[in-house]
Amino acid sequence: MLLDKIDSERPAEALNAQGVSAFYGDRQVLRDISLTVHKDELVAVLGPNGSGKSTMLKAFVKLVNMKGSVNILNRSVEKLSRRELARMVSYMPQKAHMAMPFKVLDVVLLGRYPWVSFLGSYGTLDVKLALRYLQEVEMKGFEERSVTSLSGGELQRVLLAQCLAQDAALLLLDEPTSALDPKHSVAVMRVLRAYANGGRAALCVMHDVNLALRFADRIALMKDGSVYNICDTKDVDADMLSEVFDVSWYVKHWDGGLIAIPL
Numbered sequence: 001m002l003l004d005k006i007d008s009e010r011p012a013e014a015l016n017a018q019g020v021s022a023f024y025g026d027r028q029v030l031r032d033i034s035l036t037v038h039k040d041e042l043v044a045v046l047g048p049n050g051s052g053k054s055t056m057l058k059a060f061v062k063l064v065n066m067k068g069s070v071n072i073l074n075r076s077v078e079k080l081s082r083r084e085l086a087r088m089v090s091y092m093p094q095k096a097h098m099a100m101p102f103k104v105l106d107v108v109l110l111g112r113y114p115w116v117s118f119l120g121s122y123g124t125l126d127v128k129l130a131l132r133y134l135q136e137v138e139m140k141g142f143e144e145r146s147v148t149s150l151s152g153g154e155l156q157r158v159l160l161a162q163c164l165a166q167d168a169a170l171l172l173l174d175e176p177t178s179a180l181d182p183k184h185s186v187a188v189m190r191v192l193r194a195y196a197n198g199g200r201a202a203l204c205v206m207h208d209v210n211l212a213l214r215f216a217d218r219i220a221l222m223k224d225g226s227v228y229n230i231c232d233t234k235d236v237d238a239d240m241l242s243e244v245f246d247v248s249w250y251v252k253h254w255d256g257g258l259i260a261i262p263l
């Protein structure tokens with residue numbers, strides 16, 4: 001059947017948002033955003049401060065007052081319980097702060113909470129996944145440390161391990177490498193890339209344009225609460241970056257990819 005063939009050729013959607021607007025009180029900060037993220041994709045969201053990147057991620061998981069339709073794995077988030085949503089989407093907010101001296105392993109295990117039965121406790125698979133992702137973010141050996149004793153970059157990697165351990169089909173990450181040094185930024189992007197490649201997907205807000213150009217399949221550029229442009233990473237050019245960021249850019253092809261420098 002022709003229709004079956006078309007369906008099997010169409011990449012499955014991890015996220016499909018249509019006409020999303022968001023509001024803080026009376027103030028509208030997102031305008032009519034439509035965005036699709038397919039399985040196996042890593043999409044980077046770039047844009048100036050205040051353009052609505054964080055609000056967009058929050059709107060996708062019902063954390064702000066929003067209008068429009070958001071489907072995750074073809075299910076409307078409107079109809080999902082918090083627990084169902086947490087099994088499908090892992091959201092990492094921009095501001096990482098831990099005031100209580102919990103152990104690193106316990107914090108990562110919190111990512112498994114949506115999968116634990118009512119009044120149940122964590123099992124061997126939960127601990128195995130938590131340890132696996134601690135290792136992937138290069139935080140093995142820190143299991144017994146208090147999170148309040150960690151550096152900013154170490155804490156960010158622990159919270160990322162928590163997100164990954166949630167084992168969700170879609171990651172929504174708000175600046176996952178903002179506190180990381182270059183070596184760990186690249187290592188974490190490789191982990192995210194591999195996570196997405198395994199039939200899942202990631203939408204990452206980023207400020208490091210070159211890291212995004214190196215690891216993302218597509219780039220969504222935001223400006224004034226709207227998606228100004230979304231394109232394959234290889235098609236990003238200096239004009240679109242200059243228009244969005246209000247500063248001139250130099251973009252050069254390099255080693256099969258692109259590098260970009262603000263001038």
Ligand SMILES: Nc1ncnc2c1ncn2[C@@H]1O[C@H](COP(=O)(O)OP(=O)(O)OP(=O)(O)O)[C@@H](O)[C@H]1O
Pocket residue numbers: 024029047048049050051052053054055056094
């Ligand atoms: N809780 C809030 N209450 C009121 N206004 C808010 C709130 N959070 C964000 N805003 C406003 O909404 C707009 C979009 O903010 P948002 O945090 O989504 O931007 P962003 O693109 O993620 O910025 P940045 O790059 O600085 O993190 C900004 O004008 C901001 O001041």
